[in-house]
Amino acid sequence: MPELPEPAADQTPGVDLVARIRATAGLAPLVAEAQRTWLDRAAAAGQQPAEGSEDVPAWRAFSDAFPTFWEFTNRPR
Amino acid sequence: MGYSGMRGLAAVPSYVIMQPTTLCNLDCVYCYLPHRAANRRMPVAVARAVAETVNTWAGDAARFSVVWHGGEPLAAGREQLGALMAPFSGVEHHIQTNATLIDDAWCDFFLAHDVHIGLSIDGPRSLTAGRVLRGGGEAYDRIVAGIAALRRRSIEFAILTVVSDPGPGIAAPLYEFLAGLGPTVIGVNLEEQEGVNVRSNAHDAGRVRAFWSELTAAWRRDPRVEVREVEWALRFAGAVLAGEADDLLPRRHDPIPTICHDGRVVLLSPELAGFTSQQYGDFTSGSVLDTSLAEIVAAQAIRPTGWVAEYLDGVEACRASCEYFGFCGGAHAANRYFEQGRFNTTQTRHCRNSRISLLEGVLDHARAS
Numbered sequence: 269m270p271e272l273p274e275p276a277a278d279q280t281p282g283v284d285l286v287a288r289i290r291a292t293a294g295l296a297p298l299v300a301e302a303q304r305t306w307l308d309r310a311a312a313a314g315q316q317p318a319e320g321s322e323d324v325p326a327w328r329a330f331s332d333a334f335p336t337f338w339e340f341t342n343r344p345r
Numbered sequence: 346m347g348y349s350g351m352r353g354l355a356a357v358p359s360y361v362i363m364q365p366t367t368l369c370n371l372d373c374v375y376c377y378l379p380h381r382a383a384n385r386r387m388p389v390a391v392a393r394a395v396a397e398t399v400n401t402w403a404g405d406a407a408r409f410s411v412v413w414h415g416g417e418p419l420a421a422g423r424e425q426l427g428a429l430m431a432p433f434s435g436v437e438h439h440i441q442t443n444a445t446l447i448d449d450a451w452c453d454f455f456l457a458h459d460v461h462i463g464l465s466i467d468g469p470r471s472l473t474a475g476r477v478l479r480g481g482g483e484a485y486d487r488i489v490a491g492i493a494a495l496r497r498r499s500i501e502f503a504i505l506t507v508v509s510d511p512g513p514g515i516a517a518p519l520y521e522f523l524a525g526l527g528p529t530v531i532g533v534n535l536e537e538q539e540g541v542n543v544r545s546n547a548h549d550a551g552r553v554r555a556f557w558s559e560l561t562a563a564w565r566r567d568p569r570v571e572v573r574e575v576e577w578a579l580r581f582a583g584a585v586l587a588g589e590a591d592d593l594l595p596r597r598h599d600p601i602p603t604i605c606h607d608g609r610v611v612l613l614s615p616e617l618a619g620f621t622s623q624q625y626g627d628f629t630s631g632s633v634l635d636t637s638l639a640e641i642v643a644a645q646a647i648r649p650t651g652w653v654a655e656y657l658d659g660v661e662a663c664r665a666s667c668e669y670f671g672f673c674g675g676a677h678a679a680n681r682y683f684e685q686g687r688f689n690t691t692q693t694r695h696c697r698n699s700r701i702s703l704l705e706g707v708l709d710h711a712r713a714s
Contacts, residue, residue, distance in 0.1 A: 286590065292708050293712055294714045298561075299582055299583040
């Protein structure tokens with residue numbers, strides 16, 4: 269008996285977002301491009317994450333970027 | 346999935362917001378500030394009182410920011426702003442400005458005080474038409490002149506841009522224009538209904554998603570400038586793919602104290618400063634002229650009261666009910682209050698425009714690419 273293909277994740281906003289994100293075609297290469305961009309930026313600026321730092325490598329620290337970051341997620345760690 | 350971040354209030358913030366004056370020399374059509382025509386200036390005694398706490402916090406932190414916001418901070422003048430900055434040590438100063446007053450003398454001031462600059466422009470002349478002088482004329486030429494002064498002096502700046510009517514066909518030319526101004530970062534704020542701005546922010550979700558999708562595509566073609574919203578969405582999406590989505594949010598809410606011109610302290614949402622409500626009073630948690638800032642913040646962190654406690658209940662309601670909680674950390678206090686009149690509600694129009702449609706727009710782009 270042939271295997272049935274896995275049903276596609278429901279793409280309705282608000283429905284199991286994590287499953288929908290994981291099932292989003294084209295997302296992994298887009299994220300990989302973004303991560304390369306962040307690494308390139310950090311290299312261009314000569315930045316290295318501090319040892320033990322919780323900052324995501326190459327993610328711009330709040331203090332470098334925006335005085336108004338409260339507008340987004342409070343403050344990312 | 347369940348998210349564990351954003352539980353309660355941290356007792357120590359990572360930045361404070363200072364209001365050196367309520368005055369703004371502009372009268373933008375979407376401004377939320379209630380007293381922007383009045384020149385109520387912060388006395389130096391207020392800055393000294395804030396610095397007593399902040400200098401200690403800064404000494405214990407890798408970085409600590411003091412954000413000068415208004416009104417228009419430059420409307421306070423260099424002498425006054427310099428006097429207000431003087432009591433602080435070991436901090437990074439930021440100014441959020443409309444850029445219209447920036448000239449070489451201000452550039453000298455920024456360099457002397459090592460100030461980080463964030464400025465506001467909404468795109469090319471037609472899109473910036475909502476930013477107007479007190480006499481009614483367009484502010485655009487003065488903003489561009491201010492940016493030119495910064496660039497002449499090689500002073501880095503970030504851009505905040507307000508989009509009032511998000512939809513298809515706007516984002517790509519907007520990004521191209523803003524990136525051409527040479528900022529380090531672009532932040533895109535969809536206009537909010539808050540404060541004295543009662544213009545509705547109800548939009549068709551499909552149009553808003555199309556806006557964010559187009560912005561993602563434009564950034565992807567030419568990612569030379571950081572776009573705050575798009576890159577945060579990609580950071581979250583990447584964390585989901587890596588099974589690390591719960592690591593992204595801060596463990597606790599940053600209390601973000603806003604120090605009003607007269608020393609009163611508003612936590613969490615600077616947009617509430619200057620407002621009063623029959624139910625919630627003036628939204629303040631104390632005054633630095635009576636109580637130390639450390640005590641004011643710690644008291645609310647240990648035992649939240651009033652609207653802060655109600656807001657934290659609302660955050661828990663968001664956590665329990667919204668799939669997007671791990672991305673946004675809960676609807677902002679000011680959006681809850683100004684859209685819905687209380688703080689223990691959940692999803693706001695701002696959530697739908699700037700969080701849900703943002704993430705969905707980024708996913709739409711990925712699927713179409």
